[in-house]
Amino acid sequence: MGRWEPNARGRLAEAALELYVERGYEQTTVAEIAKRSGLTERTFFRHFADKREVLFSGSDALREHLVNAVAGAPESAAPIEAVTAAFEEVGALFQEDRERVLRRQSVIAANAELRERELIKLARWSADLADTLRRRGGADPAASLAAEVGVAAFKIAFERWVGGPGEPDLSELIRESFGELKTVVAGG
Amino acid sequence: MGRWEPNARGRLAEAALELYVERGYEQTTVAEIAKRSGLTERTFFRHFADKREVLFSGSDALREHLVNAVAGAPESAAPIEAVTAAFEEVGALFQEDRERVLRRQSVIAANAELRERELIKLARWSADLADTLRRRGGADPAASLAAEVGVAAFKIAFERWVGGPGEPDLSELIRESFGELKTVVAGG
Numbered sequence: 095m096g097r098w099e100p101n102a103r104g105r106l107a108e109a110a111l112e113l114y115v116e117r118g119y120e121q122t123t124v125a126e127i128a129k130r131s132g133l134t135e136r137t138f139f140r141h142f143a144d145k146r147e148v149l150f151s152g153s154d155a156l157r158e159h160l161v162n163a164v165a166g167a168p169e170s171a172a173p174i175e176a177v178t179a180a181f182e183e184v185g186a187l188f189q190e191d192r193e194r195v196l197r198r199q200s201v202i203a204a205n206a207e208l209r210e211r212e213l214i215k216l217a218r219w220s221a222d223l224a225d226t227l228r229r230r231g232g233a234d235p236a237a238s239l240a241a242e243v244g245v246a247a248f249k250i251a252f253e254r255w256v257g258g259p260g261e262p263d264l265s266e267l268i269r270e271s272f273g274e275l276k277t278v279v280a281g282g
Numbered sequence: 283m284g285r286w287e288p289n290a291r292g293r294l295a296e297a298a299l300e301l302y303v304e305r306g307y308e309q310t311t312v313a314e315i316a317k318r319s320g321l322t323e324r325t326f327f328r329h330f331a332d333k334r335e336v337l338f339s340g341s342d343a344l345r346e347h348l349v350n351a352v353a354g355a356p357e358s359a360a361p362i363e364a365v366t367a368a369f370e371e372v373g374a375l376f377q378e379d380r381e382r383v384l385r386r387q388s389v390i391a392a393n394a395e396l397r398e399r400e401l402i403k404l405a406r407w408s409a410d411l412a413d414t415l416r417r418r419g420g421a422d423p424a425a426s427l428a429a430e431v432g433v434a435a436f437k438i439a440f441e442r443w444v445g446g447p448g449e450p451d452l453s454e455l456i457r458e459s460f461g462e463l464k465t466v467v468a469g470g
Contacts, residue, residue, distance in 0.1 A: 172469040210402050217401050235438045235459060239466045242438065246430035250423045271423060278427045279467040281360040 103141045105131040110148040111194070114201040119145070119208065149198060149208065153215050156184055157222055164226045173227045173237060177244035178272045180223075185251070185264040192261075199256050220245040243279075247271040291329045293319040298336040299382070302389040307333070307396065337386060337396065341403050344372055345410055352414045361415045361424060365432035366460045368411075373439070373452035380449075387444050408433045431467075435459040 099105075109131035113122040124145055128135045142148050160180045167176035188195050202208045223241035228234065251271035255264045287293075297319035301310040312333055316323045330336050351368035359367070376383050390396045411429035416422065439459035443452045 174466055174469050210398065213401055213405050214398050235442065235462055236466050238438050238441075239434065239459070239463055242434035243431050243463065243467060246427065246434055250426050250430065253426075254423065271427070274423050275427055275431065276467055278362055278424050279431060279464055281362050 099133055099137060102131075102133055102137050106133060106138055106141055107148050107151075110145060111197055111201070114149075115197050119149075119201050119205050146208070146211065149201065150211060150215060153218075156187070157219050159187070160184055160219060161222050161226045164223060165230065167230075169230075173230075173232050173240035174244070174272075176227070176230070177223060177240050178247075178268075181244060181248045181251075181268050181272075182265045184248070185268040188252075188255075189264045192264075196256060216245050216249060243275060244272075247275045287321055287325060290319075290321055290325050294321060294326055294329055295336050295339075298333060299385055299389070302337075303385050307337075307389050307393050334396070334399065337389065338399060338403060341406075344375070345407050347375070348372055348407060349410050349414045352411060353418065355418075357418075361418075361420050361428035362432070362460075364415070364418070365411060365428050366435075366456075369432060369436045369439075369456050369460075370453045372436070373456040376440075376443075377452045380452075384444060404433050404437060431463060432460075435463045 106127060110122070110127045113126055113130060117126075122145065124135050124138050127145065127148075128138050142151065160183075163180035163183050164176045167179060171179070202212050220241045223244060224234075224238045227237035227240055232240070248268060248271070251264065251267040254267050254271075255262055258267075294315060298310070298315045301314055301318060305314075310333065312323050312326050315333065315336075316326050330339065348368045348371075351371050352364045355364035355367060390400050408426075408429045411432060412422075412426045415425035415428055420428070436456060436459070439452065439455040442455050442459075443450055446455075
């Protein structure tokens with residue numbers, strides 16, 4: 095107890111995800127997660143507030159990545175261009191981690207409360223992206239619209255990536271989704 | 283108890299909204315709502331599952347209105363045109379009921395759980411609009427994108443209507459928001 099455990103956080107997260115997939119999220123207890131990872135419940139609670147946080151703790155890092163990508167986009171980039179490029183970067187990160195992202199997604203999809211939490215996470219991304227666009231000098235409602243439609247285009251690309259046949263490339267699907275967005279909004 | 287009360291549902295809803303505004307949503311009990319409306323708790327529960335449902339029971343009717351408007355749009359209308367026209371209709375309904383809609387919105391804005399419920403409501407609208415567009419013959423991802431960006435443009439118009447100075451017209455703001463959407467997505 096209390097001693098340093100190498101990569102405790104990663105081991106706990108992996109054990110939790112395994113159990114959520116095997117037994118279902120609701121049926122899994124923190125005690126079981128601790129046991130599977132060879133660590134204690136106490137160690138679990140040093141790293142995560144509860145078993146839900148295991149699924150959402152990566153979200154802040156992704157949000158920061160998005161926000162930094164938009165903040166660092168060339169001044170000449172239109173808001174939608176900055177947002178598209180930022181989501182393509184996130185897409186590449188997901189692509190590298192495809193197997194884990196898909197397992198996480200299967201857990202989220204099976205539970206109504208987690209699906210709601212996921213929507214709320216995306217709304218937070220959108221709000222932060224809009225703030226970042228405003229700090230770059232974008233005015234509203236354009237900044238809010240670019241952020242909202244960016245999240246929408248990403249969400250739809252992500253759903254195709256998860257549900258689609260074969261092993262599509264997420265960054266490619268994101269580019270397609272933003273391209274399709276132009277056609278749709280233009281009334282095509 | 284059990285006898286017919288004229289417009290019980292409307293009286294309960296109005297009493298609830300008054301109390302949520304005066305005392306806060308969390309602080310209000312069903313007993314207080316019943317008392318304010320001159321009805322019984324039993325009557326309340328014949329009309330609403332709980333005090334939250336009072337705020338969201340109108341949502342299904344609005345969703346149906348949206349869906350019917352999109353389903354009934356001329357065959358020649360592009361998905362985004364059908365969606366824009368549907369939201370303009372909803373905007374006109376809100377506009378007629380402005381005072382009550384704004385009071386409801388102030389209650390939602392003050393409570394994190396209600397704000398989340400509102401997001402989930404909008405996600406449901408988007409899913410149903412996408413279904414309706416597919417039934418009209420729209421293919422994905424275009425149908426899903428048109429639905430998602432429609433909800434986004436509506437949401438931003440609604441926020442401007444609620445927060446904006448003066449007494450703007452919601453249908454007008456919705457038209458502006460969809461117009462701005464074209465500019466934003468085109469990279470303007």
